[in-house]
Amino acid sequence: QKEVEQNSGPLSVPEGAIASLNCTYSDRVSQSFFWYRQYSGKSPELIMSIYSNGDKEDGRFTAQLNKASQYVSLLIRDSQPSDSATYLCAVTYTGNQFYFGTGTSLTVIP
Amino acid sequence: ETGVTQSPTHLIKTRGQQVTLRCSSQSGHNTVSWYQQALGQGPQFIFQYYREEENGRGNFPPRFSGLQFPNYSSELNVNALELDDSALYLCASSSGQVSSYEQYFGPGTRLTVT
Numbered sequence: 001q002k003e004v005e006q007n008s009g010p011l012s013v014p015e016g017a018i019a020s021l022n023c024t025y026s027d028r029v030s031q032s033f034f035w036y037r038q039y040s041g042k043s044p045e046l047i048m049s050i051y052s053n054g055d056k057e058d059g060r061f062t063a064q065l066n067k068a069s070q071y072v073s074l075l076i077r078d079s080q081p082s083d084s085a086t087y088l089c090a091v092t093y094t095g096n097q098f099y100f101g102t103g104t105s106l107t108v109i110p
Numbered sequence: 111e112t113g114v115t116q117s118p119t120h121l122i123k124t125r126g127q128q129v130t131l132r133c134s135s136q137s138g139h140n141t142v143s144w145y146q147q148a149l150g151q152g153p154q155f156i157f158q159y160y161r162e163e164e165n166g167r168g169n170f171p172p173r174f175s176g177l178q179f180p181n182y183s184s185e186l187n188v189n190a191l192e193l194d195d196s197a198l199y200l201c202a203s204s205s206g207q208v209s210s211y212e213q214y215f216g217p218g219t220r221l222t223v224t
Binding site: 004034036042043044045046049088097098099100101102103 | 151
């Protein structure tokens with residue numbers, strides 16, 4: 001059974017702080033990793049993809065992948081109230097299957 | 111906006127009925143995936159279509175079926191609706207067969223089964 005686990009939160013951080021979101025996955029035969037943001041009542045919006053070990057930065061977002069430890073994380077620097085949303089981690093496996101975690105709810109407090 | 115469109119926006123059906131949901135992929139994308147998202151849960155992968163063929167399937171019963179058309183638009187059909195089928199149905203498009211390609215979601219169809 002392939003699983004993707006995230007802390008459901010809620011995670012609260014003050015405006016301007018760094019928000020750290022974590023995700024673990026159960027199957028070592030994983031290929032690609034994605035972070036999505038989902039506002040209440042809306043569909044998921046792609047933030048970042050990461051395919052190899054290490055860090056990948058895009059603006060205020062940094063994704064970190066450690067395949068040996070089977071975790072992927074997302075850091076949001078200089079958090080803004082507009083970052084308040086649910087963050088979904090997604091992992092793909094051979095056979096073209098996408099698995100999502102249940103999401104972490106983030107609230108940025110002004 | 112991703113360029114992925116879905117119709118209808120909302121739908122109410124009765125248990126036992128059948129429903130068809132539609133999705134138009136983003137320009138240049140030839141792969142469409144369908145997901146079911148229950149309240150408070152992450153999206154659950156139903157299946158993926160690439161060039162009109164089913165290209166991967168999640169743990170959903172056969173009463174969930176789909177089609178992809180030559181223009182890469184897609185339909186999701188659900189037969190014998192059950193109350194637990196009430197959810198947000200999401201379509202996502204991408205530009206390739208391999209699952210490593212980034213997927214972009216449409217706005218979703220909210221299905222309510224009574």
